[in-house]
Amino acid sequence: MNPENINTTVNIAGVSFKNPVMNASGTFGSGMEYYEFVDLNRLGAVVTKGVAPEPWEGNPVPRITETPSGMLNAIGLQNPGIDVFTERDLGFLSEFNTNVIVNVCGHSEDEYLQVVERLSDDDRVNMLEINVSCPNVKKGGIAFGTDPKELQKITAAVKRKSLKPIIMKLSPNVTSIADMAKAAEAGGADAVSLINTLTGMKIDIYKRSFSLANKTGGLSGPAIRPVAVRMVYEASHAVGIPVIGMGGITSAEDAIEFIMAGASAVAVGMYNFHDPSAMIKIIDGIGDFLSENHIADINEIIGCVK
Amino acid sequence: MINEKARIIKSERLADQVFSTVFDSRIAEPAYPGQFVMVGTKSDSRLLRRPISICEADREKGTIRLVYRAVGYGTKELSEAKSGDSFDILGPIGTGFPLDAAQDKKQIILAGGGIGAPPLLQLARALRRTGIGKDSITAVLGYRSMKSGLFLNEEFSAEVNVILSTDDGSVGTRGTVVDALKERDLKPDIIYACGPLPMLKAVKDFAADSFIPAFISLEERMACGMGVCLGCMVKTAGRDSHSHVNNARICTEGPVFNAEEVVL
Numbered sequence A: 001m002n003p004e005n006i007n008t009t010v011n012i013a014g015v016s017f018k019n020p021v022m023n024a025s026g027t028f029g030s031g032m033e034y035y036e037f038v039d040l041n042r043l044g045a046v047v048t049k050g051v052a053p054e055p056w057e058g059n060p061v062p063r064i065t066e067t068p069s070g071m072l073n074a075i076g077l078q079n080p081g082i083d084v085f086t087e088r089d090l091g092f093l094s095e096f097n098t099n100v101i102v103n104v105c106g107h108s109e110d111e112y113l114q115v116v117e118r119l120s121d122d123d124r125v126n127m128l129e130i131n132v133s134c135p136n137v138k139k140g141g142i143a144f145g146t147d148p149k150e151l152q153k154i155t156a157a158v159k160r161k162s163l164k165p166i167i168m169k170l171s172p173n174v175t176s177i178a179d180m181a182k183a184a185e186a187g188g189a190d191a192v193s194l195i196n197t198l199t200g201m202k203i204d205i206y207k208r209s210f211s212l213a214n215k216t217g218g219l220s221g222p223a224i225r226p227v228a229v230r231m232v233y234e235a236s237h238a239v240g241i242p243v244i245g246m247g248g249i250t251s252a253e254d255a256i257e258f259i260m261a262g263a264s265a266v267a268v269g270m271y272n273f274h275d276p277s278a279m280i281k282i283i284d285g286i287g288d289f290l291s292e293n294h295i296a297d298i299n300e301i302i303g304c305v306k
Numbered sequence B: 001m002i003n004e005k006a007r008i009i010k011s012e013r014l015a016d017q018v019f020s021t022v023f024d025s026r027i028a029e030p031a032y033p034g035q036f037v038m039v040g041t042k043s044d045s046r047l048l049r050r051p052i053s054i055c056e057a058d059r060e061k062g063t064i065r066l067v068y069r070a071v072g073y074g075t076k077e078l079s080e081a082k083s084g085d086s087f088d089i090l091g092p093i094g095t096g097f098p099l100d101a102a103q104d105k106k107q108i109i110l111a112g113g114g115i116g117a118p119p120l121l122q123l124a125r126a127l128r129r130t131g132i133g134k135d136s137i138t139a140v141l142g143y144r145s146m147k148s149g150l151f152l153n154e155e156f157s158a159e160v161n162v163i164l165s166t167d168d169g170s171v172g173t174r175g176t177v178v179d180a181l182k183e184r185d186l187k188p189d190i191i192y193a194c195g196p197l198p199m200l201k202a203v204k205d206f207a208a209d210s211f212i213p214a215f216i217s218l219e220e221r222m223a224c225g226m227g228v229c230l231g232c233m234v235k236t237a238g239r240d241s242h243s244h245v246n247n248a249r250i251c252t253e254g255p256v257f258n259a260e261e262v263v264l
């Protein structure tokens, strides 16, 4: 099949994506640093690093450690705060022809709402992704993301303040991902994204200490992919809203696995560190897969594995 | 920044656990003293690249040289690789040692503790190329012992004066490079340093006490080397330019910092 006749456009909550590939928050900055490797115009969306109302310092170092087929991170959502972000990062991103999804973090409901309000009528932003699942901040973050009632409540509060479509980013550190996806949907979420990192720990046996200063960190990379695929499958069967899938994607084949499990779009995280051009290869590879397998429209295969 | 598969053209052992690898690499052209590269492993399960300083960049030949201690999976794999093998290399990364800070200085010290010496070799050559005489530059190089072996000291000698120290006193001053500096009663006008953290702290204090500038190269765990993961932070005295929270990225604002500007 001629690649020109293939449709790779997907629609999530009324927002059209030229292809289903974006970066995962926190692994690509706002795209500025990768300009030599990734033409942002080619991405379905750029997802920015979590931003709070005020600058956050993040955790002490070491914040990073390598693990088998993955890594643990405990960055602690270091960010410059919404003022610098809207000026510098959104100013930069407005030059490109791609969707902009801003990832939002906070220590309290009020902090999330402050960021949401600031961005709600900013026309440089297409969607907001609410990170209620960061395992590396003590207050807020994951507390909202592990209790379905809290999740529904904060989703509803965010929805009341936002004119933009809302993506709730779900934590895998729960017993039932289906219940969490349902809670987000009940709160009015327009989409869910998953998975955030799985809480892990590594010990340096020679130093008899933790490898990360924060003791625990979030596991990402191919090591978590099978868990992520299973959770995307379960979440997409539990709710009617679209699912954005991520967790260990390294190739077009990995991305298609998520799409067949039920993801309308996918995000690439730590693999950007391994190969700075990874997302472009994945976009091209998805096109090749569709063409070779005579699939005229990517939407035909979303959730095709029942 | 360049991301390429670079081929090894020379590989040798310099001392106990210390190796030198020369790559055919386009990174030679833009490389500046003090910058580093991120080297991939060949393992499917070790996905982070390893940061290694550029020890030499030869623009004419189009080669870069890395000198490193084999401590774990990645550096051991690199040390065992033969000419013709290729590795994924990303670079050149980071800021380097500011050359202009040394202009008009009479006593320029390059302090290299252990495996911190390699990036100072390219710096020594670059300083000489700016017209600074050999007599104005002294490299103070610290090693473990004569038995575990010295490395790069002869190459430094071709460019600058060299003073040695060893942990056990088997050659030169017994102690660290800062001990050697004090013992010789050198009166530095500027110090460029790379080495273990305790040594860098000592250099920072020494420079502050002597009211001279010091530029130090720092290390931290790195995931991206691109400035996006925010893993490689160092506390700074003032607001950093990226997050505005007194936390600079070693891979982007560093690895070389004015010692005054960082909190160690």
Ligand SMILES: Cc1cc2nc3c(=O)[nH]c(=O)nc-3n(C[C@H](O)[C@H](O)[C@H](O)COP(=O)(O)OP(=O)(O)OC[C@H]3O[C@@H](n4cnc5c(N)ncnc54)[C@H](O)[C@@H]3O)c2cc1C
Pocket: A065, A066, B036, B048, B049, B050, B051, B052, B053, B054, B067, B068, B069, B070, B071, B072, B073, B074, B075, B076, B115, B118, B119, B218, B219, B220, B221, B222, B255
């Ligand atoms: C800017 C910079 C320049 C460096 N230049 C040199 C050099 O010129 N020569 C040299 O011998 N070493 C250098 N190092 C240290 C070098 O990065 C580590 O020795 C190397 O990463 C160890 O990798 P490994 O796979 O052998 O060890 P492993 O223990 O298998 O590594 C596991 C993980 O920990 C990381 N890691 C382990 N030790 C360090 C360390 N000391 N610093 C940062 N990350 C580490 C690795 O990168 C990897 O992600 C430099 C470090 C930095 C940050």
Ligand SMILES: Cc1cc2nc3c(=O)[nH]c(=O)nc-3n(C[C@H](O)[C@H](O)[C@H](O)COP(=O)(O)O)c2cc1C
Pocket: A024, A025, A026, A027, A049, A050, A073, A075, A077, A103, A131, A134, A169, A195, A196, A197, A219, A220, A221, A222, A224, A246, A247, A248, A249, A267, A268, A269, A270, A271, B223, B229, B230
């Ligand atoms: C260094 C790092 C920083 C991250 N920062 C954020 C963040 O700010 N907000 C967020 O929602 N997720 C963050 N994540 C989680 C990723 O977006 C993603 O959900 C997770 O890493 C799984 O994808 P991967 O396996 O492809 O990396 C971060 C992950 C990493 C590795």
Ligand code: FES
Pocket: B221, B222, B223, B224, B225, B226, B227, B228, B229, B230, B231, B232, B249, B250, B251, B252
């Ligand atoms: S290594 Fe990622 S920001 Fe420096």
